[in-house]
Structure formats: C-alpha cells, structure tokens
Amino acid sequence: MRGRKPFKPRREEPYKVNQKIRAREVRVVGDFVEGGNVVMSTDEAIKIAQQQDLDLVEISPNANPPVCKVIDYAKFKYEQKKKQKEIKANAAKTVLKEIRFGPNTDDHDFDFKLKHAMNFLKDGAKVKAYVHFVGRSIVFKERGEMLLLKFAQSLEEYGQVEQLPRMEGKRMNMFIAPKASKK
Numbered sequence: 001m002r003g004r005k006p007f008k009p010r011r012e013e014p015y016k017v018n019q020k021i022r023a024r025e026v027r028v029v030g031d032f033v034e035g036g037n038v039v040m041s042t043d044e045a046i047k048i049a050q051q052q053d054l055d056l057v058e059i060s061p062n063a064n065p066p067v068c069k070v071i072d073y074a075k076f077k078y079e080q081k082k083k084q085k086e087i088k089a090n091a092a093k094t095v096l097k098e099i100r101f102g103p104n105t106d107d108h109d110f111d112f113k114l115k116h117a118m119n120f121l122k123d124g125a126k127v128k129a130y131v132h133f134v135g136r137s138i139v140f141k142e143r144g145e146m147l148l149l150k151f152a153q154s155l156e157e158y159g160q161v162e163q164l165p166r167m168e169g170k171r172m173n174m175f176i177a178p179k180a181s182k183k
Contacts, residue, residue, distance in 0.1 A: 019046070028045045099127060103140040124178050128175055
C-alpha cells in the first residue's frame with residue numbers, strides 16, 4: 001500500500017451555483033438586475049448571469065422563492081472567507097489556568113497559589129482550582145471544600161465564582177472567572 005494517498009472527501013460547496021440551483025423560480029437581487037429585486041425563472045436568471053460573465057449564487061435557500069445574487073462566485077467565496085477570518089480573530093479567546101491543591105495544603109502553599117491566581121485573573125484568564133484526593137485522603141472531602149471556598153473568598157475582588165466546588169471522580173473542582181474590567 002505504498003505510494004497511495006489517503007482518501008480525502010471533497011468539501012461540498014456551501015452555496016449552490018448556476019445549474020446546481022434546483023428551484024424553478026428565484027428572487028434575483030444585485031447590481032446587475034433591473035429594479036434590483038426581481039422574481040424570475042432560474043433558467044432566465046442563469047442566462048442573465050452568463051451574459052455578464054458572472055455566476056448566479058443562491059444566497060438564501062430557505063426563502064420563498066429562494067434568493068439568488070448575480071456575482072463572481074470566486075470573489076464572493078474569497079470575501080466570505082475573509083469575513084470568517086475576521087470574526088475568528090475578533091472572538092475573545094478565553095484562557096483557563098489550573099491550580100491544584102491537596103486536602104492538606106499548608107497556609108504558605110495556599111498563599112503562594114493565591115498570588116498566582118490573582119495574577120491570572122488580572123490578566124483576564126479563568127481559573128480552575130481543584131483539590132485532588134489521592135488514596136485515603138478522599139475521607140477529607142469537607143476539608144477540600146473548605147479550602148476551595150476560602151480560596152474563592154480570598155479572590156472575591158478579582159473574580160467571581162462561576163461554579164461552586166463539585167466532586168468529579170477524585171477531584172473537587174471550582175471555576176472562577178475574572179471580573180469585567182471597567183474601561
């Protein structure tokens with residue numbers, strides 16, 4: 001089996017173009033149509049598009065009749081891709097930082113981890129604090145819960161609790177989100 005490329009399914013086009021449009025009648029919109037908004041047969045609309053060396057693209061297939069636009073499909077796809085990239089770039093990226101405790105965490109370790117959590121929340125990252133119970137330490141569940149609640153109370157001015165302490169397997173998790181900064 002050497003030399004064979006793995007099978008890649010072809011990506012289906014997100015929009016129907018020209019002959020792939022199945023509707024009998026379409027509402028044609030665009031700069032190249034008299035009146036800017038006309039209902040006509042699909043064949044007629046395709047002819048109009050071909051006369052101008054453009055494509056008929058189905059923009060809104062669920063409308064009645066479906067809405068199509070006379071445009072250059074390659075350029076249209078490029079613009080759509082560009083818009084998607086821009087939306088993705090502007091989306092807020094949430095960072096999740098984890099802080100691990102044991103049920104018998106000492107005060108010095110607690111303060112050290114608390115300082116780190118404060119910095120994470122100031123930077124806008126969410127904090128997942130958890131107590132990991134190993135072996136027989138599972139009998140100290142209430143000690144772990146007290147530790148997490150004390151942790152949340154200490155971070156009150158930097159963030160708010162998104163999820164109170166909850167057991168999941170051998171871990172007790174709690175999530176803290178940063179407070180919205182006032183600009």
